[in-house]
Amino acid sequence: MELTQKQIDDFNTNGFLLLRGFADPDMCDEIRALAAKHLYEMIEPIESEEEYLQKRSGAKTTRRLRQVYDRDPLFAQWMTNPEMRPILEQLLGEEPRLLLAHHNSIMTKLPHVSSVTTWHQDIRYWHFEDDNLLSVWLSLGDEYLDNGLLEFIPGTHKMTFSLEQFDENSAFREDLPENQAIIANRVHFNLKKGDVVLFHAKTLHYANKNDSDEPKISFVYSLRGISNKPIPNTRSDFREVIL
Secondary structure (H helix, E strand, C coil): CCCCHHHHHHHHHHCEEEECCCCCHHHHHHHHHHHHHHHHHCCCCEEEHHHHCCCCCCCCCEEEECCHHHCCHHHHHHHCCCCCHHHHHHHHCCCEEEECCCCCEEEEECCCCCCCEEEECHHHHCCECCCCEEEEEEECCCECHHHCCEEECCCHHHCCCCHHHECCCCCECCCCHHHHHHHCCCECCCECCCCEEEEECCCCEEECCCCCCCCEEEEEEEEEECCCCECCCCCCCCCEEEC
16 A cells, blocks of 8 residues: 555644555554463563653552563564555665664553543654654544544644753643643544554644543554664664564
8 A cells, every 4th residue: 555645744734644454454453462461460571650750659550561572473473564664665765674762552541540642753762863763653442532542732743842841751742822822733644443643753642531431452663764864872872673
């Protein structure tokens, strides 16, 4: 599959692109079932809600499964899907490299115990020579506002922000009038099983907590353009996969 010029233009303008029904639904079911097993058994490495919120607690509520590429061939199969390769080349403008340092995760929002994911840019924790980076988000079931659907602010991947517009955790501050005017442009689109969203690493995005009675499980991985090198001796300077 290749994107139309309009789709490429939309991504470049907005910083995100929705591909409806891209992934095979049977594969999505297999991934979800395997992910649910790993979540239920709390198979490490995981990130907990407590770790994300920087809270000290004896309890542990799983927020995401880390390093999923190496967990099972099924996960790696999706991350190296050959049908995605030409799309990634079109959006990155060059050969893609699959990052194992960032995302490479099964994301979950468990019912009634998950936290809000504040407005942020993914690049806040990443260390590369430039910002030619994007992520691929796969919905493994219904995603909507009440269970933690991703929301985006179009065009924010091209904006320049001051340090003061972010808090100490690199979250985009909602208390500032100048930020509120930007957040007012937020958009969302409900997702179904097999839908894929591609988004730029600098696009501001957000997700509410899960107020439904069912867990929301999604799959996300990230890529760089081949010429965009990781900074040596940083978290980003880690093993990669040639697609």
